[in-house]
Amino acid sequence: MSDSFAQNSPKIRFTLSFSQPQTHYINVEMHIDGISKENLDVFMPVWAPGSYLVREFSKNVEGVVAKGIQGEELAVNKIRKNGWRIETKGSKSVTLNYQVYAFEISVRTSFVDKNHAFVSPTGVFMYVKESFNNPVTVKVIPHHSWSKISTGLTPVNDKTNEFVAKDFDWLFDSPIEVGNQDVFEFTAAGVKHEVAMVGGGNYDKVRLAKDMTKIVEEATAIFKENPNDRYVFIVHNYKNGGGGLEHLNSTVLGAKRMEYDKEETYAAFLGLVAHEYFHVWNVKRLRPVALGPFDYDNENYTTDLWIAEGFTAYYDNLVTKRAKCISENQYLQLLADDIETQINLPGDKIQSVAESSFDAWIKYYRQNENSSNSMVSYYTKGSLLGLILDLKILDKSKGKHSLDDVMLKAYNQFYKTEQRGFTSDEFKETLESVLGSKLDDFYTDYVYGTKSIDYATLLDKAGLELMINPGNDKxxxxxxxxxxxxxxxxxxxxxxxxxxxxxxxxxxxxxxxxxxxxxxxxxxxxxxxxxxxxxxxxxxxxxxxxxxxxDNSKKVLLVKKGTMSKQEQAIYNKWLRM
Structure with missing residues (x-):
């Protein structure tokens, strides 16, 4: 969109309020100025970036009413499942009001009750296509019983509870938490981080701040810079909470309210923190070409979610280990668990990881009783391919280079220099340039094919012994x-x-x-x-x-060799930052 087109397009501001939060509704006022058309079309996204499923957010919209500059009512007609047409009658300004029902607990959907409101933007804010690249402001009017707002949006100077996004992409990538959340802060990698804890729990803020700082700094060390001015963690604590969703300068995490004192659960939460924070670079900036700019009305297909999500899943535990938040033995057990899961999955012989990536929209988020027989997870399989590639690079370079170098090179080239997403071939070429050899067979066998991965050979190069029980006679x-x-x-x-x-x-x-x-x-x-x-x-x-x-299910054990060669030790130390 040209600057002149953007300047002449309508300007938009929103006001959110929660007059009866116990009924689970968000009241939305959308004010549109500078209209020059007889018919103005507004749309709501059908999906949330990072969660690859068309969720039809417009199903929760009610009571769409439009008024002109003099308060006169304007006709509003539905033109598609997520689109409305306003007959402006020549009015240069239109105020659109509607309500959004919000009562689905997840990191990707809005939720409102008497205690708080979580606003997941793609299911709340409508947009005008001509104004998509314009700045947009949001004023939040909390319920009278609430006192805090946590969001990655930029506050507007001298205006209480008002925020600005540079365009709708930023708005859609900036969740908002409104309520009485417990907020604490820490500074890591030169960036101020806010943590908004919602729903209570037995967490230790001092311990969390210390461990989250280490994770942030280990992740930042891979990319040599942290692109954030500030960053917000919104943590929803439930009895059995879980999951996370990445955003440009924030994330939403689910956690188990009363299990922060259990070491295994706490370690898993830190792994989730590391996963979503690694997305600061991988996905939100370094990304497959299909993942930005987004088409919010349709699916956005890529065969590279095994890189976007899978490599992130590989690095989450690795970063947690490097940060010394888990031990060597804990990390090796997590690797063994992933390998065991994958080799026992019948779908590993049916679906390739590239196909799994492409079909995320119809399969991964819509699993049924037969899914384990017919598909693989681009998270787990992708993380294991990340492991294999990392070990290949470490072995060939004798411990001098690793997958870290690939991620840094790709980040600098595609995000910082060329300011675009990468194609599948381009990322393959980047891998090959760091490895120093072709990966045609690797892609044919493991990315586009379903050949069983030879984990043992490469783990052996890092001084590890992989023992697989080939099943039993039970x-x-x-x-x-x-x-x-x-x-x-x-x-x-x-x-x-x-x-x-x-x-x-x-x-x-x-x-x-x-x-x-x-x-x-x-x-x-x-x-x-x-x-x-x-x-x-x-x-x-x-x-x-x-x-x-x-019962042919296999058991996996991964242990360090009693004695490592000098090169094996060098690879192991470089890999885990020992």
């Missing part, structure tokens, strides 16, 4: 069941899969014995035994005969 029916012995998952190529059992079948008896504890009952048989399985399928009693197969 029998397994190959199902997961709930407390009522109703099947919730059938494992591909297992006994039940081949024998014809379905999800939602109720297991009643096996060889005439009532099913109480399924695992104990099955363990009373041997591999190869024939079973008559009695089930209730939609009210009809059926019997299935099947051969009992072995």
């Amino acid at each position: 029998p397994a029916l190959g199902v997961s069941v709930n407390k009522s012995n109703i099947i919730t998952k059938v494992v591909r190529d297992g006994s039940a899969w081949l024998g014809g059992l379905n999800v939602n079948d109720e297991l009643i008896a096996i060889n005439g014995i009532r099913v109480d504890e399924l695992s104990k009952l099955v363990q009373g048989y041997k591999v190869g035994d024939s079973l008559d399985v009695l089930v209730n399928r939609d009210g009809v009693i059926k019997t299935f005969n099947m051969k009992l197969l072995a």
Whole structure:
């Protein structure tokens, strides 16, 4: 958009209020000045960047009413699922009012109750396409019982509770927390950080500030600079909270309210902090070309989420280890867990990680009972490919270079110098330039293909021994069941899969014995035994005969060698910053 076009386009400001927060509504006033058209179209995004699913936010919009400069009512007509047309009747200014129902707990959706309001911008703010690159202001009127606002938006000087975004991309990337959150601050990498703790909990602010500082500084060390002027963590504490969503200079995290004193849970939370903070560079700035500028009305497809999210998932625990927030043994166990998950996933032979990235919009966020049989996670598989690439570079350079150098080079080239996203081929070339050799086979086998990864060979180069138990001779029916012995998952190529059992079948008896504890009952048989399985399928009693197969799931153990060579030690030390 040219400067002259932007200057002549409508100017927009919003006012948010919460008159009856117990009803879960956000009141939105959108004031539009400088209109020169008879019909003005406004739109609401259908998805939130970082969460690759069309969520149809407009379904929560109610009571859209428009008035002209003299207060006269103007006609508003729906023109598409997320678009409205205002008949301006020549009015140069229009005030649009609407309500957004907000009662979905997640890091990507708005939520309002009597205690607080969380505003996830893509599901609240409408936009005018001609004004997309203009600055936009937001005034927040808290409920009278609330006293604090936490957001990455820039405060407007001398105006209480008013903020400005340089354009709608910034606005859509700036969540707002309004309430009585517990706020503390720390400075890391020369940047002031605000932490807004919502919902209470048994957290230790001093410990959190210390550990979060170390994580921020370790992540910053990889990219040699921190692009933030300030940064805001919004942490929602629930009984079983979790998940996170990255933004340009803020993030929203979910946490378990009363488990900060449990070391495993606390370490996992710090890993989440590291993951979302690593997105400051990887995704929010260094990004696949499809991920910005965004099309907010449609899916934005890329085959490179295994880099955008997968590499971030690789670095989250690595940064946490380098920051000494977890031990060597904890880190190696986390790696072993990921490898074990991946090699036991039937979908690893079905879907490539590039396809998983592309199909995130229809598969990853819409998983069902068969997903583990048919797909991979671009998070887990991508993180393991990050590990393999890191070890390849470390080995070939004899510990002089690593994946850190790839990330820094790509960040400097594509974000800082060329100010654009990268293509798949360009990122591959960047990897090859640091590695010093081609990666055609790697991409064919592991990125676009489903060949099993040879983890052991490269881990051996770093002085680690990977031990994989190749399964056992214990029998397994190959199902997961709930407390009522109703099947919730059938494992591909297992006994039940081949024998014809379905999800939602109720297991009643096996060889005439009532099913109480399924695992104990099955363990009373041997591999190869024939079973008559009695089930209730939609009210009809059926019997299935099947051969009992072995449990082929593998166990993984990753340990340091008792004695490392000089080069293995150098690689290990460079990798983990020992």
